[in-house]
Amino acid sequence: MSDIKVKNIEIKDGNGQDTVNVHKQKKESVSIPDNLPVLPLRNLVLFPYNVNSISVGQERSLKLLTDVADGNNLLATIACKDQHVEQPNPNDLYHVGCIAQILRISPAENNKTTVLLQGLDKFSVNAWLSEIPYLRAKIQVVDDIEPEEGDVEAEAIRNNLIKSFGKLINILSYLPQSLMNSLTQTEDCRQLVYLISSSMRINIKDAQEILSLKDVVAKMLKLTKLIQHEMEVLELGKKIQSDTHDEMDKAQRDNVLRHQIKAIQRELGEENGQQVKIEEYQKKIEASSMSSEAQEQATQEITRLEHIPQSSSESGLILTYLDWLIALPWKKTAEGILDIKLAEKILDEDHYGLEKIKQRILEYLAVRQLRQHRQLAKPIENSEPSNHIRQVREGVILCFVGPPGIGKTSLGHSIAHALGRKLIRISLGGIHDEAEIRGHRRTYIGAMPGRFIKALRDVGSNNPVILLDEVDKVGGDQRGDPAAALLEVLDPEQNREFRDHYLEVAFDFSQLMFIATANQLDSIPAALRDRLEVITLSGYTDDEKLHIAKRYLLPRQLQENSLQADELTISDTAMIRIIRQYTREAGVRSLDRRLGAICRKLVIKIAKNSGESLIVNNGVLEELIGKPPFSYDVAERTERPGVAIGLAVTAVGGDILFIEASAMLGKKGLTITGQLGDVMRESVEAALSYVRSQAKHLGIAEDFFEHTDIHVHVPAGAIPKDGPSAGVALITALVSLLTKRPVCNHIGMTGEITLRGLVLPVGGIKDKILAAHRAGLTTVILPEKNEKDLSDLPESIHDEMRFVLADDVNTVLTEALTNKI
Structure with missing residues (x-):
């Protein structure tokens, strides 16, 4: 067993920043056992008194750290002889190492762990005890032989070491100047050696030799020799740099001569293939009608290309970039169809109903037709817009929201057909990388533009119809948020100058017609939703x-x-x-x-x-x-008291909900099941509170809850449910249960309730009514303030169903229960 005392000294660089902690003696002691787990080190020798951070990734090393962290935090470290051995065994390690204490363990990237180790003392291996699950050895602490007090020779060697290292500090930028102050204050020769050794970039073999030497004076001599060798290498490097500078001057002279040779070849008509290619690209750039910014960028790339050898990989990257700039339809606009009657005929042939959307497309065509007609009639001098801040917005950004299978995507194809334009479909479902929208920067290998720029190049015009399918299913991760990147694309005030990361020049998206599709609005970020003209599509009758x-x-x-x-x-x-x-x-x-x-x-x-x-x-x-998979069992399920039919909206359209309530002996217990969300659970509590407060008026014993437990359940428990619109159905089910009056089996209902019994308006009325119609219900109770939503329903629904408008709960109960209150 051995003890070592430790003390902290902070070393700062020239800017006063902490760089490393060197530990000296203090009053506390660490007890070191005679056998320890061994952590092999690659490209590192840990010295006593010093702190090092290492990255650990091998499974057995992680197991070692876990076991040690649960114990005394002590382990043995030994450097590897061969740094390329993945799983070193005892024969691959040196015989002498350093005992270390774990100060901190923290997770790192790529499933690795970073561990902060403090060197305590030197040891030698007496015997290897095991290799599984990790290396473990029997060790013996080895004390270094320090010079005696008053040893003049040792003092001289120490001073020479400090002086030599001070010169090295002045030359090497990675060594802080404040390190010299710490050296002069360090009286212990042993600690001085380990401090300098850990500060220098010494190869593993030399560092291991310094650690293994027992005589501290021998350590100082070895270290002095290494410092002198390092300074000789640095002096030689300065000389080589000076000679290289002279050679660079010669290279610049040669470069000027080469340019002169190229000029002479041009005059004689003896240009090489590279120059011919450059001139071809210059002609393509002039003919492409690209913007002045893009033309300037292309010219700069041509200038770079002239100074790069044809065989260089950089040459290929520049040519690819120029090909992208030239291929884009900067001012190529498709004519399209401006005949409103023809467009209306095409839309009617492709889709039945959907009058709102058809009307919006015809409005867009009418505006373009009128603008074109009046621009032709204007004088040329007045053709420029007078307001350069708020310019005329020509594009359209629509968003079709509705359940699956109602024709949102096919409607986009039909619109492109009616406009006489090409359609680009970009599926956004599951996209997690922002570069899919904005492209990659050219600094990366294999960089390319985003999907929008690619699509415009493929279609060959700057005004196609772009269908953004499943915009509500865009994701995001550490690679960025594509939904945030779409904000610029879909903003009419910004997309005139959309900048792809690959192109790095502005491209005008204002002529594009964007059509987005989604099943739900809730999952679209609010900022993105604000830029969309939302048109809701309900289910079909x-x-x-x-x-x-x-x-x-x-x-x-x-x-x-x-x-x-x-x-x-x-x-x-x-x-x-x-x-x-x-x-x-x-x-x-x-x-x-x-x-x-x-x-x-x-x-x-x-x-x-x-x-x-x-x-x-x-x-x-x-x-x-086969046999029908669906049947209407509404009458059977509502024939007993305590069951009401609510109406809901899901991602696949409207649906009906059976809300069941049951009472049993107990004491003020309320159980809610059916995988209900927080809002719907609060609606259940509000409904019960209203029933208790109005018990006398409803014909219910005022103390019924004192000896009763209530259980509210919404079947289809595997499906999450939430929202406030089931409030009136919840109250109806509770009153039906407690008054033993069944709910009429042909009535569905929706509406939010308050503790005062008011019925508040809700959304999705059309989808809910269509769901009630599909289920065979003939009467729907809905909030009075939702009366305006009934105008969206087809005439056939008005003819086949009855609607009851309610502003309070009494109206609902009077209509819904079989016996009036």
Whole structure:
């Protein structure tokens, strides 16, 4: 066993910044056991009294650190003889090392760990005890032989060492000047040697020799020799640098002569291939009609190219950059269609309904047509805009929001067709890298522009329709936030000068028409959402689905399955049954798949020569596509008190919710299940508080909660649910339970409630009503202030359903419960 005393000394550089902590003796002592785990060091020798930070990544070394950190924080360090050995064994290590104490362990990048070690004392290995799970050895502390007090020779060697190292400090920039003060204050020769050794950049072999020497005087002599050798190398380096400077002057002279030779060759018509290529690029740049900024940047790159050898890799990078600048459609604009009637005809042929979107596209065309007409009539001198700050915005940035399968993406294709422009579809779902939008900077190997610049080059015009699909599913990580990069692209005030990181020059995006699609607005960042003109698309009614199936889906399925129009006939009643009992969706994707299945049944029939046509009615549906997967069980589920039907909006459209309440003996207990979010759980508590406060008016015993536990459950527990719009349904279910009056099985309801019983407006009314219609409900109770939303509904919904507008809970309960209060 051995003890060592430690004391802290701070060493600062010339700017007064801490650089390293050197530990000297102090009153505290560290007890060192005679066997320790061994941590092999690569490219490093740890000296006593010094602190070093090392990076650890091997599994056995991480295991060693974990075990030591749980114990006495002591370990043995030994340098490797061969720095390239991945898993060193005892034969790969030196015999002498340094005992270390762990000061700090912290995680680092690339699954590595950084550990801060303080050297305590030197040791030698007596025997190796084990290699698994890590190296462990029996050690013996080795004391260095220090010079006796008053030894004149040792004092002279010490002073010479300090003087030599002081000269080295003046030459080497990485050694702080304040280090000299610490050296002169260090009286212990042993500590002086280890301080200087840890400060210099010594190779592993020499550093290990200094550590292994027992005589401190021998250590000082060895270190002095190394310092002198280092100074000789530095002096020689200065001489070489001076000679190199003279050679550089000669190289500059040669460069001037080469330029003169090129000028002579140009006059004689003897230009080389590089010069011919440069002139070709200069002609392409002039013909490309690029902006003055881009032309200036291209000219600078041409100038660089003239001074770079043709075989250089930099030459290829410059040529690739110039190719991108030249290929972009700086002023190439597609003519497009400005005939409003023709555009309206194309939109009607491609999509059924969607009147708001069609009207917005026609407005855009009308504005462009009128602007073009009046600009032609203006004098030339008045053609420039008078306001250079707020210039005319020509592009359109629309965002179609709605459930899947209602035709948002296909609508983008239809709009491009109606405008007579090319369409670029950029799928943003799952993008995490900002460089996908802005491109990579040219400093990186393999750098390239972002998706927008690539798309414009491919399409060859500066005014295509760009469809940004699934904009609500953009992600972000350590590589940046693509949604933030889209802010500049989709801002009409900024996108006139969009700067891709690769191009580093401005490109005008103001002529582009952007159409974004999304299933939900909530997941789009607020700043990005503010730049979009949002158009909400709700689900289709049964009547609309019938028309879409007959006009679009069925003809397409017939064509895809190589069938003639007269070979398959589906009656309207069969189509309605498919819509209601074989699909339950806001869009028409499942309906399209069902029609495809029927078509394939006919194809098999034709292939077997068992028939050449098929007439589909209700009687043969189950034979063709199986039993209906959906049925309306509303009446069965609401026949008992305590069940109400709420309406909700999800990412796939509207839906109905069965809200169930149950009572049992207990004492003021409230249980809420069904994976409800915080807002919906608070709605349950508010509903219960209202029922308790109005118990007498509702015909309920005022002390019912004193001996009752209430359980509120919303089925489909695997699906998260949240929001305040289920408030009226929650109150209705509770009152129905406590008064034993069932809720009418044909009524659905939505609305937020207050503790005073007011019914507040909510969103998604159209989607909710369409969901109620699909479920077979005939009456919907909704907040009175949502009356304005009823104008968005088709006439068929108004004809088939009844709407009750409520401003307080009493109106809701009067209408919903089977017996009036």
